[in-house]
Amino acid sequence: MYRKQLKYILPFLIPAFILSLPLNAFGIDHFTFVEQRVMAIFVLATLCWILEPIPIYATSVLIIMLELLTISTKGLWFTKIASPDLGKLIDYHEIIGVFASPIIMLFLGGFFLALAATKYKLDINLARILLKPFGKEPKFVMLGLMIITAIFSMFMSNTATTAMMLSILTPVLALFSTKDLGKTAFSLAVPIAANVGGIATPIGTPPNAVALKYLVDENNISFGQWMMFGVPFVVILLFISWMLLCHLFPSTAKEIKLNIDSKFLKTPKAITVYVVFVVTILLWLMGGNHGMNAYVVALIPVTVFSMFKIITKEDLKKISWDVLWLVSGGIALGIALDKSGLAQHTIASIPFATLHPLLLISGAALLCLVMANFMSNTASANLLLPIVAALGASMHSLLPYGGEVVLILAVTFAASLGMSLPISTPPNALAFASGNIKTKQMAKVGIIVGLVGVLLSFAMLYILNEFSIII
């Protein structure tokens, strides 16, 4: 009983304690009130995202509101009383603007594409056609399913993709004998592919969007560049996962036949969807050649689909605003840590420089992997990336290993690889609901794929750095 209340008490007690301390108690030179408040907000965010006393997107909104109230130029009167220790207040425009930051618009564009694709059955029709070459042998059908799930989750939400694939699978798996391990293999294949597939594009999964916030200026990575390393990574990790599933849960069924009953729509609206879908993705892949960046391109589907009533007022309500807010909160947290100077000051006061850079990269990635297993992937990225970015920028010993980009990408990839528990990601929860998977089985596969994925990301980043590709 006491434990239950702790999750409500701690997130407010500990930040309050931090706020009540005198400035010199922190042992950081030139520590300011603003930095103290940011620290309290950061601790509150961490506790709220881990313990979940309130929904995770509400934590994001809370962060933004607390920042506006306590560290913005338009905050409460007593937070702005002039004092040599006050520190630098942040322009309120910048904080409130996170709700519509370019990164959020990029995601909105992705949501519009996904909604339209589902509404006009583009996804299910593509699935039907793409699955054909994989025949009927369970092993290869599973490989096909994984590849298609991964491709879809690069552009659609991992959750919606998983739901679609599992709904195709459910009637077929019901025909399997109860003891057939193939059921487990298939049910696990879908969420794994969805989780992994999201890594391949900047819009594939929210942690990638959070990372974009820190990959600016000389570290800028375009949509196409991201895919240049994201796709090969996903292909290799999918293949490894597939072999692992085939080995651990061999199916006794001779053949499996997926019935997908649908036809390509040929109405003018449907054709508009196809065209806009292809054009948007091509424009994204072309990078800056046409002068537009990915954020500007993202508004094309938003506009066209709204104009032609492909996404109606009703459909607008189906946009995952909670995901957008969750990312916004992360961006706001990053701004506060950076602009207040807290991130740099704290890092300067801890002797990270004595750490070996490789130890730092692997330590940060593994920490993120562990966090992502127990809490939302996006929240993990929201908390770790601002610190890691500041750390990367200040550590010169990292440069031979690719600098902050490598550190940021390693942590971002790790955030998507936390998938060992039903609570780790929404795709995992959905697959677990099928009743074909035991927690132990999910944990076994999830831990292996997660660790292999992190190691693979190190290898990939090493190659990218060694041959000076992108970074």
Next chain:
Amino acid sequence: MDYFNIICIDDEREVLDAVVQDLSIFNPFFNIEECESAEECLQLLEELAAEESPVALIISDHVMPGKSGIELLIDIQKNNNFVGTKKILLTGLATQKDTINAINNAKLDNYLEKVWDKQKLVQMVKELLTEYIIERGFDYTDYNDILDPATLYRLLQ
């Protein structure tokens, strides 16, 4: 986690007990209420509405002394406090006219004949509860054990 109500109505105590017994697997997640008449149910609904306690499902008999089951379900259909509440009519004694009335005016979600099959009832309830939770935007992950996966996947696409 949100705690939902399931209300069962039947004037015959044994039938009521049997229904509640069959639904016992939902117990950890739902509060199962029993009513022996439509009037008792309406009173209970009023109390639940005052507490803002959501009613996910109502399973009602038709022929009862006082208000009939179909009349009760029509009342609930018209009540804005219970938008989206799923309704099952459980009866062996409804005429064609009654049935038409129930479909047209009470917007019945399901019709189950007495004597019912336990498996069928449980499956039906699972599907309807899954629909209710997703349609009303509640967090489905809390109820993983009692949801119907096929319905869940269909609604989340």
